[in-house]
Amino acid sequence: MGTNKKVAFYTLGCKLNFSETSTIARSFQKEGFDRVDFSEKADMYVINTCSVTENADKRFKTIVKQAQKANPEAFIAAVGCYAQLKPEELADVNGVDLVLGATEKFNITDYINNLAKSDYGKIHSCEIEEADFYVGSYSIGDRTRAFLKVQDGCDYKCTYCTIPLARGISRSDTMDNVLKNAKKISEQNIKEIVLTGVNIGDYGKGEFGNKKHEHTFLDLVSELDKVEGIERLRISSIEPNLLKNETIDLVANSRAFVPHFHIPLQSGSNVLLKRMKRRYMRELYVDRVNKIKEVMPHACIGVDVIVGFPGETDEHFLETYNFLNELDISYLHVFTYSERDNTEAAVMEGVVPNNVRSKRSKMLRGLSVKKRRSFYESQLGSVRTVLFESENKEGYIHGFTENYVKVKTPWNPALVNTLHEVELTKINSDGIVRLEFVRTLSQ
Known part of the structure; x- marks a missing residue:
């Protein structure tokens, strides 16, 4: 054809x-x-x-x-x-x-x-009920990094979210298939794999709605850590209630998993977390952040947060702002709440005016800049490993350290898709760290 x-x-x-x-x-x-x-x-x-x-x-x-x-x-x-x-x-x-x-x-x-x-x-x-089978996927585009899907769908009933309506029930790839795909990726000389899914901490639920957990997320990361040829593994986003101490400890002692976590919070107010039907309270979130920082003080922690959810008063918003301000996290992904059809939140009382949503979003984005700067400053003077990417941006090549500090150095095509041990010395005016080279680790 x-x-x-x-x-x-x-x-x-x-x-x-x-x-x-x-x-x-x-x-x-x-x-x-x-x-x-x-x-x-x-x-x-x-x-x-x-x-x-x-x-x-x-x-x-x-x-x-x-x-x-x-x-x-x-x-x-x-x-x-x-x-x-x-x-x-x-x-x-x-x-x-x-x-x-x-x-x-x-x-x-x-x-x-x-x-x-x-x-x-x-x-x-x-009908979304028919989406009960699993199709494995992985991306190979940007040569330095690949996204590997391990799970699809979600059984959570968060009141703002359409993903269960769009993707169906939680189901997972088999362990064998994930490992096979990881090996295929490593054979393409790709240095980093990012694990992805809708709710990856829920990994293990079988196909066709079979809820028997043959393997857990911990089993999966333990096995992936042994796949030869993969220099780096990154967990894209994991729910706080599914991020167990054992997983954190495994990452801390791992060969390939990097000290970078992205953990959705959505609100720093317990009242709103209940309205959202999230499966934890803010106290658990603090506990997860503290545990990560205890075993990996240099870990990067990203946070998803929603502003303007129905019923979010000025007090609730300030509660979230202060909560995040005091928490040892590294950056925020801020989402301005928008009504979605067929969700519980769309018909809730206490609608927040759009101009207020946008003002709150701006405040949290400002806080994110501050948090990232402070995290980068805490890393100055340390020696980290950078994986360089393939794009020439205004005469510079960019890359990320294992703990997700963005760095740049004058463009040199020989650096593309290579790992280098570097000393982080100075933050440029654009907020990106400038490098002094130490030594090359891999080609």
């Missing part, structure tokens, strides 16, 4: 989406398609959608227009979370020919026998 036909991909949203786009792209290559950049002329454009924020919905239309501009005759397909939640809405967007929901996105090549444009978008989506 695809002999020398060209396909291009655009990914909205999370690391998990990137790993899945990469897997879908490989299925096109097997069918004889050539993959090109999204800005280039292609016969088909595939947009992997996200539904986490309102903004992602709006961006979809802009991206469709971008594809149409590159080739008005191109076939355009939408897959992913937003395609599952609101297929009709996407099918109605001018130019969209095909919309595939959660169970169908990995079979996309079965739907493209004919790339002729039609007057309306065809929809193949399922």
Whole structure:
């Protein structure tokens, strides 16, 4: 079908989406398609959608227009979370020919026998209860880092979240398959793997809704740590109630896992955590941060937080602000709450005005800058290992230390995808650390 036909991909949203786009792209290559950049002329454009924020919905239309501009005759397909939640809405967007929901996105090549444009978008989506099987994915794009999917779906019922509606129940890849994919990645000379999923700490729940835990997340990280050829392993994001002491201790003594945790908090107010139906209170969060810092004082800890959730008063917000200010964390990812259809929070009382949401968001972003600066300062004078990335940004090459300090040094192509032991000496005016080299560790 695809002999020398060209396909291009655009990914909205999370690391998990990137790993899945990469897997879908490989299925096109097997069918004889050539993959090109999204800005280039292609016969088909595939947009992997996200539904986490309102903004992602709006961006979809802009991206469709971008594809149409590159080739008005191109076939355009939408897959992913937003395609599952609101297929009709996407099918109605001018130019969209095909919309595939959660169970169908990995079979996309079965739907493209004919790339002729039609007057309306065809929809193949399922009831989300049918999304009970697991498809493994990993991304290989940026040569220095790959995203490896280990789990999908979520059984939590957080009141603001559409992910269970978009991705179905929690289910996991088999241990054998994860290890096999990790080996495949390491054979491509990729130095770092980031583990990804919707709720990766829940790893172990089987396919088809089988809740028997054959392996736990701790088993998974223990085995991955033994895979030869992988220099670095990073845990992308893990719920505080699922981050056990044993996992923290394993990372502290690990060969390949790096001292970097990203732990969603969402609110520093117990009242709001209950309204959100989170599965912990702030006290547990403090306990997790303290445990990490006790065994890895140099660890980087990132935090997700939502502002403007229904019922968030000025007092609740200040409680969150002060809580984060006093906590030994390294940076924040701040999300401004936006109403999502079919969630409990969308009909809750106590709606926070948009201008207040945006003011609170700005305050927490300012706090994040302060926290990152303070964390970087605490690392000056230390010797760390940097993995350099592949882009030339205004004459500099950037990289990250194992504990996620961003560094830069004048561009040198020989450094791409290599590890170097360096001394962190000075923070530039742009907030990035400048380097003095010590020695090369690997090519």
